[in-house]
Amino acid sequence: MRKVFVLFLVLLLVSGISCALASTLDDIKARGKIFIGTDATYPPMEFHDEAGNIIGFDIDLGRAIAEELGVEAVFIDTAWDGIFPALDAKKFDIIMSSTSITEERLKSKEMSDPYYVTSQAIAVHKDNDTIKGPEDLKGKIVAVQIGTTGDLAVSEMEGVEVKRFDTIDKAYMEVLNGRADAVVNDLSEVAYRMKMLPDMKIVATFREGEERYGVTMRKGDIELLAAINEALQRIKESGKYDEIYEKWFGEIKK
């Protein structure tokens, strides 16, 4: 029994060391697959179609990146509130989940060049005329998705009561049910939702052009970072990016 235990410890140690030596990029190439973590509850960036397949802008772009790297993209659906710990725990190689580049995230993660730029949007019930801009949120109840840049933005505002949910759809439900005054979230997602929710409207946007989505990697994956930035560059140059953009945002002016 003791021998087995010692063997187990040795194996653990060896696997730990070999992991530390091989870079993530080598791992990806060796297995021919890149594992991409995404929280597929966020249309049109990443969501499930009726058959249960994960689709969206990030998904198509992720496939294009994988193609550039010469590997296959495998998407791993993950809850947003656990997505960063899951990346660090090596549950996947990269995150593509409408993740804005922030200073805070750059401290503990590598993030690629931005591949999509948007703003924060404020959405309210269509009968609500009291909120016209971010300054009107004072004294109001605002529903957000936990840990998003929308959450960070309203958490910084004084006198705003913030209700945080694990998925963004619950924030909209909160407004529709009269338990919150507004939703604050990325315009990319809010604009799409408004088509599904005739009882709500967008009243303002802020942080214009400051929400820049990047591919997220573990700290220190410099080779992978370079490879992905290069891939993104090529996708933009080849026109593939415009193709994907048009597919998902056809009616939104670029």
Add this chain to the structure above:
Amino acid sequence: MQFDLHALYKALPSLLVGATITLKITSLSIALGLCIGIIAGLARVWPNRVLQILSGAYIEIIRGTPLLVQIFLVYFGLPALGLNLDPFIAGVIAMGVNSGAYVGEIVRGGIESIARGQMEAALSLGMTWKQAMYYVVLPQAFVRILPPLGNEFIALLKDSSLVSTIAIAELTRTGQIIITRTFKSFEIWSGVALFYFLMTYIISRIVRLSEERLRYSE
């Protein structure tokens, strides 16, 4: 507010897939929990101080901490030790280890509910402690263990909704995903509840039937 039956109808195939995953993860956890629990329960009454303390500590620690925290510890915590499990396996291990503690207490309770005289009589007839346990106490204890065991299985099946937090697409997560697309909260959660009820009802019927059989055979 009206109930959109069509939305629920359209979601049924996906919910069914989610329910089978819930069933799969629960049955594997039950199997693991039973193995651990029987060992832990026996260790609690085994005439060996070390075993008693070890199993007592295991049961107290597991029962004293939330299952959700245990799931996070296995899924997000163990990779720090180099043990990187996929969500499904992490879920089964966390739920199985959790259930083992409760099953252990059920087993111990069942054994201790058998009158002491039975054990003493068996010992005085010249049986060893192990023989007395195996031939006299356990067969009687088993019948008493069954109803609380059924409760534990049902509780575990419902608790399996917690693994939705590590993105296993079981019944709860499936419902959540459909709602993020359709906003039909009332309809979809009703459907999810219905599926859970059907599954727990089936378990409780199976337990009831096997109880009756065992009583009959006594």
